[in-house]
Amino acid sequence: xxxxxxxxxxxxxxxxxxxxxxxxxxxxxxxxxxxxxxxxxxxxxxxxxxxxxxxxxxxxxxxxxxxxxxxxxxxxxxxxxxxxxxxxxxxxxxxxxxxxxxxxxxxxxxxxxxxxxxxxxxxxxxxxxxxxxxxxxxxxxxxxxxxxxxxxxxxxxxxxxxxxxxxxxxxxxxxxxxxxxxxxxxxxxxxxxxxxxxxxxxxxxxxxxxxxxxxxxxxxxxxxxxxxxxxxxxxxxxxxxxxxxxxxxxxxxxxxxxxxxxxxxx
Numbered sequence: 001x002x003x004x005x006x007x008x009x010x011x012x013x014x015x016x017x018x019x020x021x022x023x024x025x026x027x028x029x030x031x032x033x034x035x036x037x038x039x040x041x042x043x044x045x046x047x048x049x050x051x052x053x054x055x056x057x058x059x060x061x062x063x064x065x066x067x068x069x070x071x072x073x074x075x076x077x078x079x080x081x082x083x084x085x086x087x088x089x090x091x092x093x094x095x096x097x098x099x100x101x102x103x104x105x106x107x108x109x110x111x112x113x114x115x116x117x118x119x120x121x122x123x124x125x126x127x128x129x130x131x132x133x134x135x136x137x138x139x140x141x142x143x144x145x146x147x148x149x150x151x152x153x154x155x156x157x158x159x160x161x162x163x164x165x166x167x168x169x170x171x172x173x174x175x176x177x178x179x180x181x182x183x184x185x186x187x188x189x190x191x192x193x194x195x196x197x198x199x200x201x202x203x204x205x206x207x208x209x210x211x212x213x214x215x216x217x218x219x220x221x222x223x224x225x226x227x228x229x230x231x232x233x234x235x236x237x238x239x240x241x242x243x244x245x246x247x248x249x250x251x252x253x254x255x256x257x258x259x260x261x262x263x264x265x266x
Contacts, residue, residue, distance in 0.1 A: 001230065002237045003264050004029035004067045006199075009242030010253040011037075015046055016058075021253075023062040026261050031239045032100065033070035040087065041069055041094040041103075052097055066100045067237045068142065068170075068197055074106040075126035076119050088130045088141075095139045102140040102196065104170055105130065107149030107158070120154065124161045131166040142170040142196055150175040152187050159194045168196030172241065174203055177220045178210055184225055192232060199241040200226075200260065212247060215240075215259045222263060238264060 004027055007018060015035055022030050035044045046055045059065065073088040075081055091103045107123050110116050123143070130141045141164075149155055155169060169191055176187045188195075202218035203210040215222065226238060240260040244250050 001226075001264060002028045002067075002235075003239070003261065004031050004237045005240040005242065005253075005257055005260065006031040006033045006070060007035060008033040008070070008246070009240065009244045009256060011245040013253070015055075019058060019062040019064060021257070022064055025257055026265065027064070027257075029065045029067040029237060029239075031067045031070065031237070031241075033241075034245070039072065041071070041091040044094075047094050047098050049097070056099065066098065067239060068102045068104055069095050069100050070104045072106075073103070073126075073130075074108040074147075075123040076107060076109045078122060081122065081126060085126060085129055088126075089133050092130065092134050092137065092139045092141075096137040099138075101138065102142045102168070103130070104142050104144050104197075106144055106146050107154070108147035110148040110154075116154075120157050123149070123158055127158065127162050127167060128164070131162065131164040134166045135164075140166050140168055140196065142168050144170040144199070145172045145175050147175070151179055152190055155191060159191065167194075169194040170197045170199060171195050172199040172201075173220060173222070173225055174199070174201045174210075174212075174241075177203070177205075181205065181219075182221055184221065185228070188225070188228070195229075195234070195236070197236050198229070198234075198238050200238050200264075201241050201243070212243065212250060214251060214256065215263050226264065 038044050069091055071088055071091050073084045095103055110119050127141055143158055180187045202215045202220050203212050205219045242256045
């Protein structure tokens with residue numbers, strides 16, 4: 001089993017601290033969602049051409065790899081899509097240079113059900129554009145299960161129309177849990193062949209509301225999901241997405257990251 005965490009969980013850590021703590025705690029990789037306050041891939045100092053070799057050397061010294069890059073790219077607002085597509089292309093360029101296997105993108109929102117098919121069409125078109133751009137590179141484009149794209153029907157509608165080998169699904173188990181609860185197989189089973197990466201977090205289910213919490217203290221059947229995927233031959237990363245940057249009230253990384261390792265590698 002391979003474990004990583006997203007840098008969303010430690011927004012105040014320096015890059016050096018991220019590397020040293022990841023190695024000390026027993027992680028195999030780190031997933032980049034911002035570094036030292038910068039969220040855009042081509043603006044991160046450590047990823048610029050002059051710093052590339054030093055950054056890769058430091059990762060190797062700490063026996064770590066970068067497991068993906070989390071962009072903010074989404075496709076639900078056509079007015080913003082062109083600029084976000086350019087952000088995605090820039091991230092693909094950086095990932096190819098930095099040996100990062102994929103960028104993460106979102107669907108993301110379907111506010112009016114009457115526009116559902118139109119938005120799905122926009123998501124398919126946007127992902128195809130990025131996959132075409134990534135042809136000839138080692139970089140994939142992963143659609144995260146997130147927002148209103150957290151049902152089998154909506155995610156499958158995209159998967160069925162993007163046959164590119166550059167495409168895959170990033171399964172965030174917390175977002176699908178909001179719909180399927182303990183019946184995770186109803187979502188996971190049909191999508192299993194497309195899943196390339198997994199985000200792990202936990203929440204308490206409370207009358208239609210969901211409160212993020214420490215791993216193991218919530219209602220998501222994390223170990224059952226992990227064990228099922230391992231039995232099915234999944235060999236990708238399980239990545240802790242601790243949303244400390246967006247929810248500063250959550251416990252610090254010094255607490256949350258060891259929780260994850262204890263649950264995943266007992």
